[in-house]
Structure formats: structure tokens, C-alpha cells
Amino acid sequence: xSELYAPPTRESGLKAQVQxxxxxxxxxxxxxxxxxxxWGLITAVFFEHGWWPNERFAALIxxxxxxxxxxxxxxxxxxxxxxxxxAVVGAVATMGLVVGSPSPMFFGxxxxxxLAAWALKYVDGLTENRIRSGFEMLVENFSAGIVGAFAALFxxxxxxxxxxxxxxALGEGVRxxxxxxxxxxxxxLIEPAKVLFLNNAVNHGVLxxxxxxxxxxxxxxxxxxxxxxxxxxxxxxxxYLLFGPRSLRPSVPAAMAIQFLGGIHEIYFPYVxxxxxMVLAAISGGAAGIVTFMATGAGLVATPSPGSIFAYLxxxxxxxxxxxxxxxxxxxxxxxxxxxxxxxVGRLTRDDLxxxxxxx
Amino acid sequence: xxSIHGGNIRKVVVACDAGMGSSVMLASQLRRELRGAPVIVxxxxxxxxxxxxxxxxxxxxxxxxxxxxxxxSVVVGFRMFLGDPAVARVVAAVKQGGVVFGTPGx
Numbered sequence: 001x002s003e004l005y006a007p008p009t010r011e012s013g014l015k016a017q018v019q020x021x022x023x024x025x026x027x028x029x030x031x032x033x034x035x036x037x038x039w040g041l042i043t044a045v046f047f048e049h050g051w052w053p054n055e056r057f058a059a060l061i062x063x064x065x066x067x068x069x070x071x072x073x074x075x076x077x078x079x080x081x082x083x084x085x086x087a088v089v090g091a092v093a094t095m096g097l098v099v100g101s102p103s104p105m106f107f108g109x110x111x112x113x114x115l116a117a118w119a120l121k122y123v124d125g126l127t128e129n130r131i132r133s134g135f136e137m138l139v140e141n142f143s144a145g146i147v148g149a150f151a152a153l154f155x156x157x158x159x160x161x162x163x164x165x166x167x168x169a170l171g172e173g174v175r176x177x178x179x180x181x182x183x184x185x186x187x188x189l190i191e192p193a194k195v196l197f198l199n200n201a202v203n204h205g206v207l208x209x210x211x212x213x214x215x216x217x218x219x220x221x222x223x224x225x226x227x228x229x230x231x232x233x234x235x236x237x238x239x240y241l242l243f244g245p246r247s248l249r250p251s252v253p254a255a256m257a258i259q260f261l262g263g264i265h266e267i268y269f270p271y272v273x274x275x276x277x278m279v280l281a282a283i284s285g286g287a288a289g290i291v292t293f294m295a296t297g298a299g300l301v302a303t304p305s306p307g308s309i310f311a312y313l314x315x316x317x318x319x320x321x322x323x324x325x326x327x328x329x330x331x332x333x334x335x336x337x338x339x340x341x342x343x344x345v346g347r348l349t350r351d352d353l354x355x356x357x358x359x360x
Numbered sequence: 361x362x363s364i365h366g367g368n369i370r371k372v373v374v375a376c377d378a379g380m381g382s383s384v385m386l387a388s389q390l391r392r393e394l395r396g397a398p399v400i401v402x403x404x405x406x407x408x409x410x411x412x413x414x415x416x417x418x419x420x421x422x423x424x425x426x427x428x429x430x431x432x433s434v435v436v437g438f439r440m441f442l443g444d445p446a447v448a449r450v451v452a453a454v455k456q457g458g459v460v461f462g463t464p465g466x
Contacts, residue, residue: 016424023377023407030378197421200378251442258385258441266382266419267441273421274439306381 015196022201028077028110029204033305035072036212039064040302040315047219047301051318065216067098070109077113085124085144086117092148096155097163103171104216106209108155108163116151120144167213174210174223183222183294187286190227192279195269203227208303220299220317222290228307231328232285233268234260235335236278240271243343263306277342285335292330296323362462364414364434366453369460371400373413373433375426379405382441386417393451409433415450415460423463437463 029036042064044050046057071094078090090113097105097112123143131139177183193202203226211223237259241252248271255267272278292298298320304311309328316324372390376383387403394401404410406422409430416433418426423437438444446463453460 013424016428019377019422019425020407023405026378027405027407030380197377197419251440254442262385264381264385264441266376269421270419270440 019197019201022198022205024080024114025110025205026200026203027080028073028113029106029208030200030305031076032069032072033204033303035064035069036208036302036305037315039069040215040300043215043219044301044315044317047317049219049318062216065104065212066101067095069212070094070098070105073106074109074113074116077110078117081114081117082121082124085120085140086114089116089120089144089148089151090114092116093151093155096152096157097160099156101160101164103164103167103213104209105160105163105167106212107167107170108159111163112151112155112159116147119151120147123147170210171213174214178222178294181294183226184287184290186226187283187290191232191282191286194227194265195272195279195282197266197269199227199265203303203307204305211300211303215299215301218299220301220320222293222299224300224303224315225293225298225312225324225327226286226290228265228304228311229286229289229328229331230260230263230265230307230309230312231289231331231333232282232335233265235285235332235337236271236281236339237268238332238336239281239339239343243340244271260309263304263308263311265307275342278339281335281339281342284338285331285333288334289327289331292327293323296326298323298327300324362434362464363459365459366455366457369399369414369450369454371402371410371413372415372417372450372454373409373430374401374403375406375409375416375418375422376403377406377422379403379408382419386441386447390417390447390451394454397454399454417447417450420463424465427462427465434460434462436460 042057043061045052046054047061048058071091074094075087075091079087093112093116094109097108127139127143190202207223207226211221214221214223234256237252237256241249241256244252258264258267272282299317300312300315301317302315304315312324312328374383374387374390383403387401391401406418406425407429409416409426411432413430413433416426416430416435418435418437420437420439423435426435436446436450438446450460452458
């Protein structure tokens with residue numbers, strides 16, 4: 001039997017657990033990215049300092065960020081737990097958080113959406129096979145309706161106030177980092193996490209929701225650019241193109257186009273993983289980019305997803321191009337310099353390559 | 361499962377963390393390379409790999425999660441997103457026959 005030869009699934013690893021948890025968070029956000037982009041475009045154009053200020057269209061901005069986006073997250077979170085019925089009660093439960101909240105309740109939506117769906121799943125388990133024939137629709141509609149109504153009340157009374165404190169504390173923490181010029185050190189955590197395939201978890205699970213809260217007040221946020229900056233990856237690939245192992249060089253130009261223009265950053269992660277010290281190039285490039293963003297007061301209106309230079313240009317607020325482009329260029333330059341030094345300008349690479357071929 | 365014969369492969373799933381970025385890219389490349397072969401190529405997030413996937417392709421960093429989530433599939437990990445020999449071996453097995461071996465657990 002082939003099962004006998006199957007290797008034991010050793011999935012107690014911390015990395016896999018963090019990846020999985022991060023996958024839940026980003027999995028609630030990423031299917032809804034188009035709505036975030038629509039909101040970002042409307043904000044960039046019709047905001048009072050936008051390209052074409054328009055009060056009537058600007059009226060969309062607050063309801064979209066405060067109601068539509070959290071409800072979509074709660075809906076998707078519910079769907080992950082209990083399909084369409086879970087999605088519906090997840091959306092209803094999120095409304096309980098949304099009403100009367102001064103800031104967008106993304107983290108709260110990530111909790112109550114799946115929780116309400118789980119409650120309905122439990123109730124559905126109780127009623128399963130006990131409904132008299134002909135009463136299925138009545139029972140199913142009302143059980144979901146009642147669970148949804150209670151979940152919304154629970155969200156408004158209990159989860160909302162707690163999450164407001166939590167979100168405010170996180171926002172204060174970010175403000176503290178910004179005021180004390182500590183934000184560039186975030187790269188020390190973000191860049192290694194990124195190449196371990198936690199990129200979506202970091203960006204969509206944590207930084208994006210915080211960024212929207214800031215952006216819906218200030219019209220832009222630097223938090224969207226901490227993980228998504230295409231500069232560091234581009235610099236690393238450029239270093240590989242010029243100084244990497246010869247056998248790898250032919251595929252690098254295509255990787256550069258996919259990473260920088262297409263925004264699929266995953267393509268450069270293997271180049272860092274095959275020579276782990278290259279993460280120093282990513283960290284220094286990322287940190288230099290953040291320093292530049294902060295010095296120029298740069299920010300984007302919404303999450304640039306995927307992290308392509310085109311997404312950056314589309315979501316740069318009016319008059320903000322210099323800082324955004326400077327931060328990307330500085331990050332690429334610094335990563336390229338450090339990366340080239342680490343690659344030993346053509347030396348010291350044969351060992352790494354033969355080892356990586358040995359593993360394949 | 362640890363291996364499958366190329367002729368028995370009906371569905372190849374490319375998986376990545378979100379199922380929206382790199383997996384879509386690689387799946388469209390594979391679809392082009394396998395045009396004409398009786399194989400379906402799909403892309404999914406690593407958490408939602410369908411049960412009827414014969415072969416799952418994903419980056420080595422995600423292979424552990426793929427194995428846990430798709431115990432009935434042969435999980436092949438690759439290193440590079442472009443021009444990786446592990447991906448080429450799957451393509452060759454589908455087209456010309458041969459056995460695809462799953463990447464052993466880490």
C-alpha cells in the first residue's frame with residue numbers, strides 16, 4: 001500500500017502554523033481586494049485634496065471604508081467556515097461592529113465573521129435530520145436569521161468596544177513608531193517574514209487594515225508601502241543578473257519583469273532563500289525605502305495589490321509621486337549594492353549553486 | 361500518496377498562499393505547455409486544494425502545508441518559479457509517460 005510509504009506529515013512546525021494563521025487572515029481580505037482598489041481610486045480622485053474634488057462622489061468614501069469593506073471581510077470570513085449560510089451571518093454580525101464605529105473595523109470583522117458562522121454551523125448540527133418534511137426552509141431561514149441577529153447584537157455590545165480599544169492601541173503604537181522615527185526598523189521583521197511566504201499575512205492581515213484606518217482620515221498612509229515596495233526585490237534580482245551564478249542569470253530578466261511590473265513578489269523569494277544572507281540586502285533596502293518614504297512624507301491611498309510599480313502609480317495621491325518613486329528607487333539601489341557585495345561580485349557562488357542543485 | 365504514473369494524471373493543481381498570484385502565473389504557463397494533453401490545470405490557495413487533484417505543485421516553502429491539506433495527492437515542491445526542473449519533470453511525465461515522485465517531507 002502506498003500509504004505505508006507516505007512520509008509522516010510533520011506539521012507541528014512554527015513556520016507552518018504561523019503561515020496557516022496568516023493565511024486565514026489574508027484569506028478574508030484578498031478575495032475582496034478589488035473593492036479596496038475601487039475605494040482607493042474613488043478616494044484618490046474625489047477626496048477634497050484629490051484630482052477632481054467632488055462632494056457628491058466623495059460621499060461614497062466613508063460608507064465604503066467603514067461599512068462595505070468590513071462587511072465584505074466578515075462575509076468572506078463566514079464563508080470560509082460555513083459556506084453561503086456562514087457568509088450571510090458573518091456579514092450580518094459585522095454590521096453590529098460597524099454601526100457607530102468611528103474607525104473601520106477590519107480586525108473585528110475578522111473575528112465576528114467566522115465566529116458567527118461557527119455558531120450557525122453548531123446550530124445546523126443540532127437541527128440536522130430532525131426537521132419534519134416540508135419545514136426545512138422555515139427552520140433553516142429562521143435559524144440563520146436568529147443567529148445572525150444575536151451575532152449582530154453581540155458584536156455591537158461586546159466585540160465592538162473591545163476591538164475599538166485594540167485598534168486604537170495598535171494605531172497609537174504605529175503613531176509612536178512614526179514619531180520616534182522607528183518605522184524603518186519594521187523592515188527587520190517584514191523582509192524575513194516576506195521570503196518565508198508570510199508576505200500576504202503581514203500585508204493584508206496586519207498592515208493593510210491599519211493603513212486603511214489611517215488613510216480614511218489622512219487621505220494616505222505609509223503603512224501600505226512597508227511590505228509592498230517592489231524596490232528591494234528588484235535590487236536583489238538585479239544583483240543576481242549581474243553577479244549571480246551564471247546558470248541562473250538567463251531566467252532573471254523575466255523574473256524582474258514579473259516582480260516589478262506584474263507585482264508577484266514571490267518570484268524573488270527563492271533567490272533569497274538559496275543564499276539566506278541575501279535577506280540582509282532585502283532588510284537594508286526595505287529600511288532605506290521606508291526612511292525615504294518618511295522623509296518625503298509619502299503615502300498611498302489604498303493597498304497596492306499586487307505590489308507592482310503600476311499599482312503604486314495608480315494609488316499615489318495627487319502631488320505625491322516624487323516621494324513614492326524615490327522610496328522605490330532608493331530601496332532598489334540599496335538592495336542592489338548590498339546584494340552585489342553579498343554575492344561576492346561573481347565569487348563564492350559556485351558552492352551555493354551546487355548545493356541547491358544537490359537538493360533538487 | 362508518494363508517486364503517480366504520468367498517464368494517470370488527470371488534474372494538476374498549482375497552489376500558492378493566496379491562490380491569486382504566483383499560482384495563477386505558473387498554472388497559465390503549464391496550461392500552455394500541456395495544451396492537447398488530457399489534463400486539467402487549476403490554481404488554488406494552499407488551504408483549498410480540491411480532493412481530486414492528482415498532482416499538486418507548490419513552492420518548497422509551502423510543501424508541508426500542501427501535504428497536510430491534500431493527503432491524497434502527490435505533492436511536488438519546486439524551488440524557482442521559472443524554469444524549475446521539478447516542474448519540467450511533471451510536464452514530461454504527462455506528455456511522454458513516466459512516474460512523478462512527490463517531494464519527501466522535510
